[in-house]
Amino acid sequence: MRRGTNLVQSFVSWWEHRSLQSRLIAAYIAIILVPSLLVSIVSFRAINETYMKDAVDKSAYILDMEKLHIMNQIESMERSAQLAVSDKEVLNYLTRKTEPPLGELVDFNMSAFVNLTRIQFNNPNIEHLHLFTDNPYAYEIWPIIFNERRIKDEIWYEDTYGLGDLQMWSFQNTDLDLIKRTVEQEPKVSLLREISVISGEHSGIIQVDMLLSEFSPRTFTVQDEQSQLFLIDEEGEIFSRAKQSLLSDAPMMEQAIQAKFQALSDGEPWQMEYKEAGKSYIFLSVPLEGLNAHLLNVLSMEDVLAQISKIRNTTIGINILFIIIFTIIAYVLNSFILKNLVRLTDAMKMARRGELYTGVVIRGGGEIGELAFHFNKLMNKINELVAVAVRKEAMSKEAELRTLHNQIDSHFLYNTLENIRMLAEMEDQRAIADSLTSLGGMMRYNFKWSGDYVKLRDELRHIRNYIEVMNIRFDTPITLSVDVPNAMLETEVLKMSLQPIVENSVKHGWYEEAEEGGSKDKTIIIRAEAVRGKCRIWIQDNGSGMAEEDLKLLRNQLHSSSSEKVNSETVPASSAANEVSRSNPSAGIGLMNVHQRIQLFFGAQYGLMIHSTQGVGTIVTITLPTVVMTGGDEGEETHNRG
Numbered sequence: 001m002r003r004g005t006n007l008v009q010s011f012v013s014w015w016e017h018r019s020l021q022s023r024l025i026a027a028y029i030a031i032i033l034v035p036s037l038l039v040s041i042v043s044f045r046a047i048n049e050t051y052m053k054d055a056v057d058k059s060a061y062i063l064d065m066e067k068l069h070i071m072n073q074i075e076s077m078e079r080s081a082q083l084a085v086s087d088k089e090v091l092n093y094l095t096r097k098t099e100p101p102l103g104e105l106v107d108f109n110m111s112a113f114v115n116l117t118r119i120q121f122n123n124p125n126i127e128h129l130h131l132f133t134d135n136p137y138a139y140e141i142w143p144i145i146f147n148e149r150r151i152k153d154e155i156w157y158e159d160t161y162g163l164g165d166l167q168m169w170s171f172q173n174t175d176l177d178l179i180k181r182t183v184e185q186e187p188k189v190s191l192l193r194e195i196s197v198i199s200g201e202h203s204g205i206i207q208v209d210m211l212l213s214e215f216s217p218r219t220f221t222v223q224d225e226q227s228q229l230f231l232i233d234e235e236g237e238i239f240s241r242a243k244q245s246l247l248s249d250a251p252m253m254e255q256a257i258q259a260k261f262q263a264l265s266d267g268e269p270w271q272m273e274y275k276e277a278g279k280s281y282i283f284l285s286v287p288l289e290g291l292n293a294h295l296l297n298v299l300s301m302e303d304v305l306a307q308i309s310k311i312r313n314t315t316i317g318i319n320i321l322f323i324i325i326f327t328i329i330a331y332v333l334n335s336f337i338l339k340n341l342v343r344l345t346d347a348m349k350m351a352r353r354g355e356l357y358t359g360v361v362i363r364g365g366g367e368i369g370e371l372a373f374h375f376n377k378l379m380n381k382i383n384e385l386v387a388v389a390v391r392k393e394a395m396s397k398e399a400e401l402r403t404l405h406n407q408i409d410s411h412f413l414y415n416t417l418e419n420i421r422m423l424a425e426m427e428d429q430r431a432i433a434d435s436l437t438s439l440g441g442m443m444r445y446n447f448k449w450s451g452d453y454v455k456l457r458d459e460l461r462h463i464r465n466y467i468e469v470m471n472i473r474f475d476t477p478i479t480l481s482v483d484v485p486n487a488m489l490e491t492e493v494l495k496m497s498l499q500p501i502v503e504n505s506v507k508h509g510w511y512e513e514a515e516e517g518g519s520k521d522k523t524i525i526i527r528a529e530a531v532r533g534k535c536r537i538w539i540q541d542n543g544s545g546m547a548e549e550d551l552k553l554l555r556n557q558l559h560s561s562s563s564e565k566v567n568s569e570t571v572p573a574s575s576a577a578n579e580v581s582r583s584n585p586s587a588g589i590g591l592m593n594v595h596q597r598i599q600l601f602f603g604a605q606y607g608l609m610i611h612s613t614q615g616v617g618t619i620v621t622i623t624l625p626t627v628v629m630t631g632g633d634e635g636e637e638t639h640n641r642g
Contacts, residue, residue, distance in 0.1 A: 020341070021334045028330045029323060036319050044312055051304045052282075056271070059227065059284045059297045066218045066229060067286055067295055073125060073215050074290060077191045077208045078167075080119050080126055084206055085195055087112055094133045094145075094204050095197050109141065116144050125214040127175065127188060131195070133204035148205065156192055160205050163194040169291050171233040175211065187212045187239050189291075212239055216295070226300045232261050232285075234292035246298055250276040253298070257283070261294060280305065340368045344375065351379060431472075438468035452601065456528065456537075457489040459498050463526070466499060470506050478506060478522040488528050491535050492627040494597055498526070500590030501539050501608075501620050509543025509618065530626045534606075537622040545614040554610060558595050591620070598624065 015023070084090065089112035093100070100108070120129045134148040151157050156170040170190045188211050195204035212231065213220040219229040220241045228246045231239040236258045240247075247253055256274055260283065274281045280301040285294050340362045347360040357379050362372035420436055445462045460482055471477040502524060510522055521542070528537045546554070595608040602625055612618040 021331070021338055024334055025327060025330050029327060032323060032326060033319075036322075040312075040315055040319065043315070044308070047311055048308055051308055052301075055299055055301065055304050056282060056284065059282065059299045062218065062223075062227070062229070063284060063286050063295055063297050066216060067288065069218075070216050070288060070295065073210060074191075076123050077126065077210060080123050080129060081167075081191055081193055081206050081208045083119050084116060084129060084131065084208075085193070087115060090116065090131070091195070091197050091203070094131065094135055094138055094195060096135065096137050099137045100139075105139070113141055113144065120144075125210055126208060127211050127214070128207065128209035130207040130209070131204060132207065133195075134202075135204070151205070151207075156190070157205075160192045160194055161202065163192075164196060164200070167191060167193045169233075169293070171212070171231070171237065171239060171293070173237075173239075175209070189215050219295075226303050228298050230257065230296040230298065232257070232294045232296055236261050246281070246300060250274075250279065250281070252276055253281070257296065257298075261285075340372070344368065344372050348375070357383075435469055435472050438465040441465040442469065452495060453492050454495045455489065456484065456491045456493050459493055459495070460484065460489075460526070462496075463498055463502050466502065467506075467524070474522070476522055478524060481523065481525045484526065484528040488530060488535065490628045491528075491530075491624070493535075493537075493624060494594075494601060497594050497598065497622065498537070498539065500594050501622075502526075504590050505539070505541040505543060505618065509541040533626055535624045535626045537624070538619055539622070540617060540619045542617040545616050545618055546612045547614050551610065551612050554591075557592065558608060558610070594622075598622070 018026075089108060093108055093112065116129065116131075120126050129144055131145045132148045132151055133145070138145065140146050156168070159168060168191075170192060171187065172190065173185075173187045175186050175188045188209050190210075191208040193206050194202060195206055197203045216229065216231055219231055219239065222241065222244050223229075225244060228240060233239070238254060238257060253274065253276060256276075260272065271285070272283045274283055282299045282301060283296060284299065285296040287294050344360055344362065347357070351357045359376050359379070360372055362369045442462060442465045445458070445465070464480060464482075467478055467480045505524055523542050525540045526537065527540075528535065530536075591608060591610075598607045606623045606625065609621040609623070610618065611621070
């Protein structure tokens with residue numbers, strides 16, 4: 001399995017490194033070759049089945065015709081035997097009890113014997129008509145009437161003796177001449193019946209012989225060199241022609257035929273395929289009723305297979321020639337079609353090497369022309385971005401110099417604040433000293449811009465410092481409550497993403513109370529939790545809240561800011577209803593900036609969501625991805641500062 005996987009991966013890697021033209025031509029060939037192979041396979045099977053069926057049908061037809069001829073010959077032999085034993089004069093002659101007078105013998109010879117010879121004359125295919133008797137008073141009259149002592153050595157004699165009204169058939173390889181005592185090397189078939197004038201009493205035997213060459217002429221003549229008929233008797237002995245016999249090419253075929261004949265059931269036709277010495281044959285057989293024999297046709301499939309092979313080779317040759325011609329045509333057409341793609345590829349290589357790109361002109365439309373157009377646009381955009389990058393790098397160098405200068409100025413400012421704080425402590429002004437400490441922390445946090453991301457811990461520390469500084473302004477101080485799990489203090493947030501929201505609440509959340517001289521408790525609650533891979537931070541105040549129409553307007557502005565540049569003149573004034581109505585632009589700019597920055601850095605699914613109830617307060621929900629920065633103190637408790 002691993003080896004197969006490696007082979008597939010190697011092929012895929014090799015295929016991916018081929019040129020587009022090579023892969024297109026291979027794809028064209030596959031598109032033509034696969035259906036062609038499928039059609040060829042189906043056609044070959046159909047042709048093979050058709051040729052095989054035709055051969056079997058032809059063999060079956062020959063068997064039926066030859067069987068019909070054999071049945072006619074059987075009927076002729078049986079009729080001749082019946083005519084011979086139906087003559088009363090013949091029967092009287094064979095069963096007489098006294099020696100016949102000369103006159104009766106002459107009359108028998110001139111009448112009844114002539115009728116016997118006429119039977120054979122009228123049936124020229126009958127080779128012999130013999131009547132055998134053991135009556136000592138019956139003289140032998142050649143060539144029909146003989147004494148039984150001449151056949152007592154025949155293998156069929158004992159089987160015939162006592163048959164009664166039945167008959168039997170015997171196949172023999174030689175024809176024995178009873179008079180000349182010579183043997184003719186021609187096979188024959190004999191019809192044998194017992195003559196019983198009185199039932200149960202043996203009177204003689206009648207034998208009707210016919211040469212197998214007359215009995216089944218197709219079996220002993222060459223009708224077709226690719227087929228041969230065989231006669232198989234009940235003993236399994238095979239009779240067929242000796243010249244141009246298929247058995248000479250397949251010596252083991254005779255044993256196969258005999259084995260099959262012994263295994264088959266009586267009266268059932270059988271068909272089988274046989275192979276020997278690389279050649280294929282089909283055996284088709286029919287039974288010969290009454291003979292206890294079978295007629296077998298052996299068909300050589302060499303010519304049939306040769307014709308099928310010729311058709312297959314011709315088809316394959318045509319397919320190969322067609323694929324070659326198609327491949328040449330496809331190669332030429334692809335070269336013409338992909339010429340512009342090659343030009344575009346060369347231009348891309350030049351651009352990759354850093355050479356001066358002057359553009360590529362592709363005439364005509366289509367995908368390649370569109371690709372060239374967009375590539376030219378891309379290169380122009382890249383050139384513009386390179387120019388912008390160069391300008392930014394120059395500006396960055398300038399900013400670095402300015403940062404160094406600011407650092408020098410900020411150190412001076414930090415030292416000055418530290419000196420003032422020490423004076424406040426010496427004068428026992430603890431509130432002023434603490435405020436200066438918080439202000440210094442805020443300035444360090446603002447000036448130290450090492451990156452866009454900070455820990456939530458650092459952002460919360462900055463907010464505490466901010467609240468400490470702001471509380472100098474109010475008679476009623478603002479209470480900051482932070483409820484953040486210890487595990488979330490290391491979460492990554494954008495720097496200065498929480499402070500603008502808290503600042504918005506401080507500046508506008510209790511505006512009406514400040515005008516009316518109220519002394520309502522001011523509370524800001526910050527909570528956070530991680531839900532399904534997202535970090536949610538809630539900043540809640542108990543300020544004035546805002547009206548429903550102002551809240552809807554602010555939400556619409558937040559949503560529109562996701563895809564459009566914020567217009568500070570159309571942003572709601574603040575999170576409070578009275579500030580929106582007064583159109584104070586500074587109140588909503590901070591929210592918009594935070595919302596835009598979050599979506600810019602993390603994606604459109606993150607940002608701010610505002611909920612507010614007039615007279616109750618406002619809740620701003622910040623949604624960020626949960627990203628934990630290293631270096632956190634896992635032992636710190638959950639923050640909860642009043």
